[in-house]
Amino acid sequence: MLETDWMYEDYQITQAIDIQGRMVIFGESRLDNKPTAFLCGYYEPLLLADAYSEIQIGSYLEMMELFIKRVQCQIDKVREEQQEMDVPLDAITREMCVPYQENTGIRGQMVAIDPMRFRPEDRIGPKQIGYVIADQTPSKNSMVFRRLYDGREMCCFYGDILGVIKSEYQSDWAKEVVCQLEKNDENRKGETR
Structure with a gap:
């Protein structure tokens, strides 16, 4: 309050x-x-x-x-x-991630955003998990990610990410969403050829 x-x-x-x-x-x-x-x-x-x-x-x-x-x-x-x-709400921690290393491309990776970047009621796992769709935006120190739970596109600084989520901590529902995103990307690339 x-x-x-x-x-x-x-x-x-x-x-x-x-x-x-x-x-x-x-x-x-x-x-x-x-x-x-x-x-x-x-x-x-x-x-x-x-x-x-x-x-x-x-x-x-x-x-x-x-x-x-x-x-x-x-x-x-x-x-x-x-x-x-209807998914686990547990927050993703830094220990569950491979730390981001500067000058390393993370496009196409499942990342966890630091929960402190969100409102207190939104500091839950589903709202932290994103799929990087644009690495190195014009500001050179930020990225664009799609939040996997609701598909919302957001931008954040590299300092706001905990890292790439280790495979053993990637939820099944999140893996399914990433597979669908990658499949949709492949279909779009095939249509433009």
Whole structure:
């Protein structure tokens, strides 16, 4: 939980919990004419402007109860997502990887991204495992990988990877996804010939 000191209108946001990409906020009015006014809502920092939503105002106990319910709702969403994954959630550790060596090509390799690069609720194995699709991007110190669990393409610095996952620690589901990716690449190359 973050203790904050930013303002939303006449309310000082005193508590915020950031989970699942959405921050649940709690604030209180410091105005003399609203000594018992508290607020609960959601906050999302966006590129062009911050977004506040579902703001409600009430007594301390009402808003604290709503704050706790909303945090629990966000926790339930994370738990539901993880239960739907149906794969082991154990994080990949540095010991499970062959360390990355500078000036070594890792395109086409299954790598583990350092879990500290992700939000706390996303520090699980399925979200760490990637397949390198572009080595040495224009910045020369980053790569593009496809996260094997959901196919999302992401970019990261070489310093963000734990290394190439040792074969004995590669999950069966991840190996199957890599095989499918390689098969699709071969088919695309065959079509362009």
